[in-house]
Amino acid sequence: MDGQKENNESKKRSRLEVIADIIRILNEKGGKIKPTHLMYKANLSHKTMKIYLGDLKKSELVKEQKISKDEKKILIVLTDKGREFAQKYSKIREFEETFGI
Amino acid sequence: MISIFAPGWFTRFDILIEVFSFLVLLTFFIISIKNYKLIKNKKLLYLGIGFLLIAVAELSTILTKFVIYYKTNLQQVMGDIIIKYSVLHQSDLPYDIGFFLYKFLTLAGLYMIYRLPLKNKNVGDILLGIFFLVLSALAGQSIYYIFHITVIIMLLLIINNYLKIYEENKNNNTKLLIIAFGILTLGNMFLILSSFIWAYVVGQILQLVSYVLLLGLVININKNGRSKRK
Numbered sequence: 120m121d122g123q124k125e126n127n128e129s130k131k132r133s134r135l136e137v138i139a140d141i142i143r144i145l146n147e148k149g150g151k152i153k154p155t156h157l158m159y160k161a162n163l164s165h166k167t168m169k170i171y172l173g174d175l176k177k178s179e180l181v182k183e184q185k186i187s188k189d190e191k192k193i194l195i196v197l198t199d200k201g202r203e204f205a206q207k208y209s210k211i212r213e214f215e216e217t218f219g220i
Numbered sequence: 221m222i223s224i225f226a227p228g229w230f231t232r233f234d235i236l237i238e239v240f241s242f243l244v245l246l247t248f249f250i251i252s253i254k255n256y257k258l259i260k261n262k263k264l265l266y267l268g269i270g271f272l273l274i275a276v277a278e279l280s281t282i283l284t285k286f287v288i289y290y291k292t293n294l295q296q297v298m299g300d301i302i303i304k305y306s307v308l309h310q311s312d313l314p315y316d317i318g319f320f321l322y323k324f325l326t327l328a329g330l331y332m333i334y335r336l337p338l339k340n341k342n343v344g345d346i347l348l349g350i351f352f353l354v355l356s357a358l359a360g361q362s363i364y365y366i367f368h369i370t371v372i373i374m375l376l377l378i379i380n381n382y383l384k385i386y387e388e389n390k391n392n393n394t395k396l397l398i399i400a401f402g403i404l405t406l407g408n409m410f411l412i413l414s415s416f417i418w419a420y421v422v423g424q425i426l427q428l429v430s431y432v433l434l435l436g437l438v439i440n441i442n443k444n445g446r447s448k449r450k
Binding site: 135207208210211213214215216217218219220 | 251252255258259261263264267336337381382384385388389391393394397437441442444
């Protein structure tokens with residue numbers, strides 16, 4: 120039971136780390152990136168990235184921006200809430216790393 | 221008979237140092253819990269509880285010392301002498317409880333912080349550790365330096381853990397943490413010699429310096445987030 124709990128927690132952590140990676144990449148790219156570039160940089164499959172982006176859009180951490188009349192060409196844009204998350208996450212990671220936990 | 225080793229002129233500073241230490245510890249507790257709520261890393265929760273235990277310990281000693289210093293002031297036995305406050309018409313019990321709580325909670329908090337990075341979660345080991353903490357806190361009531369010796373051992377073990385972590389991460393904040401705990405250890409070495417007035421004062425000042433460094437660490441993390449590695 121405990122092992123299962125721990126396993127679930129580590130799954131949650133890795134999910135959080137992927138989200139943090141996506142946000143970090145977006146932040147490094149000035150807050151805007153093409154989905155294909157993001158997929159490559161975050162090392163995600165198309166399907167997985169779609170799921171994560173869906174979650175991030177729901178949480179209003181990112182939004183989509185059309186770059187042409189063609190609706191298929193979009194940019195993923197980091198919102199203010201997303202930037203705030205990136206900052207907070209960076210502080211938490213530093214805190215964890217300082218104490219080695 | 222309760223003996224406190226602060227010289228009369230130092231009693232206010234003594235309380236202020238404890239209040240400052242309490243506030244720094246409380247800050248660490250709040251940050252740990254906030255971070256835990258965001259990312260659900262249980263180790264952050266345990267770290268927070270560790271800091272909270274030491275913070276409550278500080279609070280306990282603040283309240284106990286405050287009452288004793290206040291009453292001592294009334295009895296006008298202040299001066300450059302060691303304060304020996306004997307309660308003639310009252311029981312020593314409330315003060316004994318206050319100082320016992322301070323000792324036990326400090327040791328419990330340090331023990332929690334010490335165990336955190338360890339992979340061995342053997343329940344027997346943990347219970348044995350707790351047993352020795354209670355023993356040390358009880359013995360420390362009559363032989364004060366037993367408590368400080370235990371604190372020094374715990375701090376050295378914690379420093380050893382953080383040295384290993386620093387070897388891996390080369391993080392400047394971990395280095396700062398090691399220095400702060402190192403100064404706290406040195407402070408406790410002076411407190412063993414508390415029967416000399418100067419040693420008590422130096423010990424408390426070193427405690428203040430270590431907590432100032434810990435506050436600097438919080439500010440550093442909050443300001444910069446992930447720091448640059450060497």
